[in-house]
Amino acid sequence: MIKKIEHIGIAVRNIEQANDLYSNLLGIKPYKSEEVQSEMVLTSFFKTGDSKVELLEGKSPDCAISKFIEKKGEGLHHIAFEVDDIVAEMENLKKLGFTLLSEQPKRGADNKLICFVHPKSANGVLVELCQEIIG
Secondary structure: OEEEEEEEEEEOOOHHHHHHHHHHHHOOOOOEEEEEHHHOEEEEEEEEOOEEEEEEEEOOOOOHHHHHHHHHOOEEEEEEEEEOOHHHHHHHHHHOOOOEOOOOOEEOOOOEEEEEEOHHHOOOOOEEEEEEOOO
């Protein structure tokens, strides 16, 4: 079951410049930056209230973020929802006819297990499921 919006992902060309822009916009600094090797991205996170914004910069021309920016430009990339049991939610969504981009969850940024729902099965929106890694 989906609990809440976990974060909004924004694709950027230059994360340092975007960090400055969002620091000014939100009045806060990012609380975390990390590289996710499996996705070939550099991320940084801002928390405002109960919501988070994730900035994503591609570290390779072949990664999904770089391809997204090349095709659509910088901007909104995905919306992420928090779940308690990502495997159960993935099975539920498959039964409901959604297309997942992976068969198993993988480690993502900010201490999460993640899985993406293909935009073609979600009215053009890339949806991410996130489960906090405990322990």
